Amino acid sequence: MNPVPVPGAQQARDTGQRADDHRVAVIGAGAIARDHVTAIAGVPGLRLAHVVDRHPERAAALAALAEGATWSTDPATAWSDAVDVTAVCTSPESHADLGVAALRAGRAVLLEKPAALSVPDTDRILAAAKTAGRPLLVAQTARFQPVHLEIARSVASGAIGTPRLAHLTWYTGHVWPGGWRGWQLDASRSGGHVAHNGVHALDLLTWLMDDEPVRVFARPCRTWAPGMPTPDSFQILVRFSRGALATIELCYALVERGTFVRRLMLAGTTGTLHHSSEDEPRTRSASPVAPASTEGAMTAQTRHLRDVLDGVAAPLTAPRQVRAALAAALAAQLSADESRPVDVKEVC
Amino acid sequence: MRILIASGVRHARDYVPLLRSLPGIEVIGCADTADSPFRDDSAALAAATGIPFLDLEQGLASCDIALVCSEPTRHADLAVTALEAGRHVIVDKPAATTTRDAQRLWEAADRSRGLLTAVHRLHSPQIARARRTVDSGAIGLPLAVDAEWLAAGGLDGATVERPELVCDPALSGGGELMNFGWYPALAIRYLTGLEVEEVVAFSSAAPHAPLFDGPHGAYGVEDAAVISLRLGNGVVATVTVARTPAGVGPAPVSSSLRVLGSHGHVLADEDAPAVTVRTAGGDSSAHQVAGPAATTALRLLFTEFCDDIRYGRTPLVTAADIHAAVAVAEAALSSSREGGAPVAPAVRTAGDSGALRRRRSAPVCGGSSSR
Ligand SMILES: NC(=O)c1ccc[n+]([C@@H]2O[C@H](COP(=O)([O-])OP(=O)(O)OC[C@H]3O[C@@H](n4cnc5c(N)ncnc54)[C@H](O)[C@@H]3O)[C@@H](O)[C@H]2O)c1
Numbered sequence: 001m002n003p004v005p006v007p008g009a010q011q012a013r014d015t016g017q018r019a020d021d022h023r024v025a026v027i028g029a030g031a032i033a034r035d036h037v038t039a040i041a042g043v044p045g046l047r048l049a050h051v052v053d054r055h056p057e058r059a060a061a062l063a064a065l066a067e068g069a070t071w072s073t074d075p076a077t078a079w080s081d082a083v084d085v086t087a088v089c090t091s092p093e094s095h096a097d098l099g100v101a102a103l104r105a106g107r108a109v110l111l112e113k114p115a116a117l118s119v120p121d122t123d124r125i126l127a128a129a130k131t132a133g134r135p136l137l138v139a140q141t142a143r144f145q146p147v148h149l150e151i152a153r154s155v156a157s158g159a160i161g162t163p164r165l166a167h168l169t170w171y172t173g174h175v176w177p178g179g180w181r182g183w184q185l186d187a188s189r190s191g192g193h194v195a196h197n198g199v200h201a202l203d204l205l206t207w208l209m210d211d212e213p214v215r216v217f218a219r220p221c222r223t224w225a226p227g228m229p230t231p232d233s234f235q236i237l238v239r240f241s242r243g244a245l246a247t248i249e250l251c252y253a254l255v256e257r258g259t260f261v262r263r264l265m266l267a268g269t270t271g272t273l274h275h276s277s278e279d280e281p282r283t284r285s286a287s288p289v290a291p292a293s294t295e296g297a298m299t300a301q302t303r304h305l306r307d308v309l310d311g312v313a314a315p316l317t318a319p320r321q322v323r324a325a326l327a328a329a330l331a332a333q334l335s336a337d338e339s340r341p342v343d344v345k346e347v348c
Numbered sequence: 349m350r351i352l353i354a355s356g357v358r359h360a361r362d363y364v365p366l367l368r369s370l371p372g373i374e375v376i377g378c379a380d381t382a383d384s385p386f387r388d389d390s391a392a393l394a395a396a397t398g399i400p401f402l403d404l405e406q407g408l409a410s411c412d413i414a415l416v417c418s419e420p421t422r423h424a425d426l427a428v429t430a431l432e433a434g435r436h437v438i439v440d441k442p443a444a445t446t447t448r449d450a451q452r453l454w455e456a457a458d459r460s461r462g463l464l465t466a467v468h469r470l471h472s473p474q475i476a477r478a479r480r481t482v483d484s485g486a487i488g489l490p491l492a493v494d495a496e497w498l499a500a501g502g503l504d505g506a507t508v509e510r511p512e513l514v515c516d517p518a519l520s521g522g523g524e525l526m527n528f529g530w531y532p533a534l535a536i537r538y539l540t541g542l543e544v545e546e547v548v549a550f551s552s553a554a555p556h557a558p559l560f561d562g563p564h565g566a567y568g569v570e571d572a573a574v575i576s577l578r579l580g581n582g583v584v585a586t587v588t589v590a591r592t593p594a595g596v597g598p599a600p601v602s603s604s605l606r607v608l609g610s611h612g613h614v615l616a617d618e619d620a621p622a623v624t625v626r627t628a629g630g631d632s633s634a635h636q637v638a639g640p641a642a643t644t645a646l647r648l649l650f651t652e653f654c655d656d657i658r659y660g661r662t663p664l665v666t667a668a669d670i671h672a673a674v675a676v677a678e679a680a681l682s683s684s685r686e687g688g689a690p691v692a693p694a695v696r697t698a699g700d701s702g703a704l705r706r707r708r709s710a711p712v713c714g715g716s717s718s719r
Contacts, residue, residue: 160594164559165572167496167588169606171613217548217688219576221584223491223610233492233608235586237574237688239550243557247574247588249494253608261606261615265496267592269560272498274596278615341548341688 022309023049024110027078027098028090029058029071031177032112032139036087037065039302046306052078079105085309088112091183092191096121099136103128108135110305114199115326117191119348122326126319135308137301137315138322140203144300147275147293148204151264155208160268163209166238166246168201171261173254173288175224175232185229193230194218195333201248202238202332203317203325208266211240212320213328215343218336223253236332237341258288349654352411352435353378354404354426355418356393357386358513359440359467363415364397366646372654375399379407381426385519386419408433412657416440419519420526424449431460436657438649441467442530442677443670445521447694450674454667454696463656465663466670469531469603470538471648472641474616478607481614482539488611490540493585495532497603499524500595503562514591515567522681523569525551528589531603533676534669536587539607542579544676547691549575551684560593575680587680598622598634599642618642671696 024040026033029051040046048066053059056073063071078086079102086102087110088095096116102109109129115138116122129136142148155163176184183189190196198218206212216238220231233251240246254261262277275293283289307313327344335342351367353360356378367375377400380390394401404426408414414430416423416439424444430437431453443466444450457464469475482490503511514520514527533544552559554568564571572590579585596602597619605616618641622634638644649664656663675693683691 165574165588165590165592167574169494171606171608215550215688217550217576219548219578219584221492222582223608226582235492235494235576235584237548237550237576237586239556239688243552244559245550245552245572245574247494247496247586249492249586249606251492251608253491253610253613255612261613263604263606265498265588265596267498267559267590267594267596270593272592272594272596278617339690341550 021045021047022084022306023047023082024085024087025050025052025078025083026062026087026089027052027075028088028112029053029055029062030089033062033087033089035298036089036302037062039298041066042299043302043306045310046302049083050077050080075101078102079107083107085110085305091189092117092196093189096125099125100128103132103134103136106132106134108309110137110139112139113203114191114196114329115322117195119323119327119330122323126323129319135315137305137308138317139301140200140317140325141297141301142200142204143207143316144297144304145294146296146300147264148208149300151266151273151275152208154273155266155268159271160266160273161270163266163268164244165267166205166209166244167263167265168205168246169249169261169263170201171251171254173256173259174252175257187230190230191330192333192337193232194220194234194236194336195329197250198234198236198248198332199325199329201236201250202328203321205238205246205248206321206325206328209240209244211242211244212324213238213331213344214241215239215341216328216332216335217341218332220336221251223251231336234336238328256288258290260291260294262291262294349413349657350374350376350411351413351415352376352402352407353393353399354407354414354416354430355380355384355386355422356390357419357510358417360393360417363417363646364393364399366643367650370647370650373650376411377402377407379404380418384418384422404429408435412436413438413653419513420445420521421519424453427453427464428456431456431462431464434461436462436653437464438653439464439466439670442521442526442674444674445526447671447675447678450671451696454671457667463653463663464667464670465649465653465656465665467646467649468534468665469618469642469645470534470664471652472618472645473638474618474620474641475535475538475605478605478614478616479539482607482609486612487607487609487614490607490609491583492608493536493539494606495535495585495603496588496596497528497532497601498589498596499528499591499601501591501593502600503591511563512567515563515569517567517569520569522677523551523553523564523567523571524589524591525549525570525573525680525684526677529573529575529587529677529680530673532587532589533673534665535605536577536579536585537669537672539605540579540583542581542583543672544577544579544693546578547575547676547679547683547693548688549573549680549684550688553684559590562591570684573680573684577676599640601642
């Protein structure tokens with residue numbers, strides 16, 4: 001069979017490196033860094049150039065995945081002249097300092113969530129990006145899940161009028177690695193679970209509702225072990241500045257690792273949007289396959305990063321959204337810690 | 349069983365034809381008090397459905413069951429009257445709008461030889477199935493419940509003939525939180541068997557503006573509320589209730605529930621399972637398997653209650669369950685008035701000792717007694 005030649009197909013298949021590829025340095029060679037590296041390999045125009053981790057073997061192992069990539073344990077090498085964009089993939093406690101250093105060195109920055117562990121630190125990063133005039137993309141990857149991109153398009157097209165009530169339910173079967181040593185369990189490193197993963201949901205709603213949370217109440221639920229220093233699961237009630245309300249339910253209690261139940265109801269002044277992963281054709285297999293509605297988010301985010309670096313798109317995470325979502329997540333963490341509703345301005 | 353409609357506003361329009369379709373049930377008439385603000389509605393219901401319009405005393409004297417179907421703030425009064433007349437009573441939802449009234453109801457039920465229950469959705473096939481799943485042990489211990497109850501519009505007269513019956517606190521006791529909070533409060537109790545210890549709610553009641561363009565704002569009541577519950581044993585739940593312009597499913601009211609357990613989870617959607625039908629003209633409709641859940645739930649409620657009476661069983665929803673559900677709605681209203689301050693739901697205050705004796709077997713829906 002003679003395939004019909006597709007214009008551009010040759011170019012798309014060509015993954016060979018080019019001189020003008022954006023050179024990416026990853027700092028923090030852990031689980032999410034591996035996902036970034038896989039995505040980078042699939043997006044032409046980006047190239048993994050360098051890896052940094054405080055553990056040399058992790059840096060070396062990740063660098064080995066990309067031809068020509070170097071590695072180091074020295075953080076400063078992540079924003080050297082041989083690099084165009086620094087992807088900060090460390091655990092949260094170092095995000096602010098590393099992000100600011102890279103921006104000050106003139107690098108574009110892809111910053112893993114949560115952007116920082118305090119609002120002043122977030123402001124420091126946003127100010128550094130502004131002063132440097134370099135792009136900053138915060139890895140709020142949930143925005144890039146196909147279903148959320150579709151919902152955002154529907155909202156933008158006026159399909160439901162103005163969104164006023166959201167009910168977001170995200171259940172997953174995922175236990176953090178590292179046993180009791182995992183940074184996720186240490187609030188001084190993670191910010192607490194409500195902060196570091198609540199920010200995904202709060203960012204998504206901040207973006208979709210085009211509004212900022214002003215008051216939150218969060219309630220923790222420890223499903224894995226009663227003695228956990230931070231809960232694996234939690235719920236957040238949200239009031240937005242223009243009065244909209246939201247219920248967020250994030251639960252890591254699904255028994256089967258790698259499974260998901262995802263649902264979003266968004267009621268607007270003229271209509272309602274609804275998606276449930278239960279309505280999708282699903283794959284059942286020995287190792288679970290993620291629902292199609294969430295698939296490919298990392299690649300979409302990485303392609304967006306390339307577009308940002310190319311100067312053809314502005315970072316999807318606008319500075320005011322980065323600040324609003326993080327402030328709301330920190331307020332929610334405080335609420336969960338102190339069992340009381342918290343005004344977001346209390347943490348600003 | 350001879351059933352009297354005790355005040356015929358709101359859902360009576362739907363209840364009468366359904367009751368008449370059930371074998372062994374006779375609707376003997378509709379009655380109301382002389383001073384009822386909705387006496388005309390009751391008379392109109394009688395006329396429209398071709399049943400006699402009776403005096404309340406006269407009606408109570410000749411019925412087995414009084415189905416109290418007035419505006420919500422008068423539910424408790426009418427139900428207490430019927431219980432005191434020795435009748436069995438089904439109260440429309442919410443059975444009471446304050447825990448004071450719920451307690452009066454409970455005390456009256458304790459004194460009466462009549463059985464008391466209230467309109468609920470626990471016989472809805474999906475909720476009943478979720479309960480069976482919990483009871484089987486398949487999902488381990490329930491740890492978190494997430495409930496959503498959404499109505500689609502309807503206050504333009506489409507499903508609620510008089511918006512003030514839902515919006516005027518003097519008639520309704522509150523807005524949509526009072527109107528719908530009842531259902532998820534009972535469902536969560538039914539599925540977990542636990543008491544609610546703390547309630548936090550944000551709502552769109554005054555001083556906030558309603559989320560949608562309905563009549564709620566004129567009365568200062570909420571058209572939406574988001575609620576967080578802490579139950580016994582560290583179990584948590586959320587409730588999202590609202591009247592939204594479009595709703596979320598094919599039915600006028602759609603509800604879904606998610607129960608996460610220590611060893612699995614169960615999902616319930618009252619609109620599912622359904623068969624969708626698409627016509628050549630491009631219309632599409634959903635046909636719920638075994639019919640609309642709301643109708644199934646009501647039909648079973650009526651027939652099971654008749655059997656409860658006949659065979660001396662405890663109804664699925666008792667005075668204790670009514671009190672607990674009202675206490676959750678009341679606590680949510682008060683929390684939302686205080687910007688989401690945590691509120692403990694009221695518990696029954698010490699009454700006569702007979703009441704406490706009865707309580708042992710009372711909370712079938714919520715309590716730990718086996719069934
Ligand atoms: N966007 C998403 O969807 C998503 C998903 C998972 C994790 N994350 C975020 O990614 C970040 C990393 O998470 P992870 O699961 O990959 O963690 P991880 O523990 O697997 O990896 C972190 C790595 O960073 C290294 N590191 C930590 N501090 C360092 C420092 N100061 N200098 C050099 N190296 C350092 C550690 O040695 C480790 O190898 C977190 O902020 C997390 O919230 C985001």
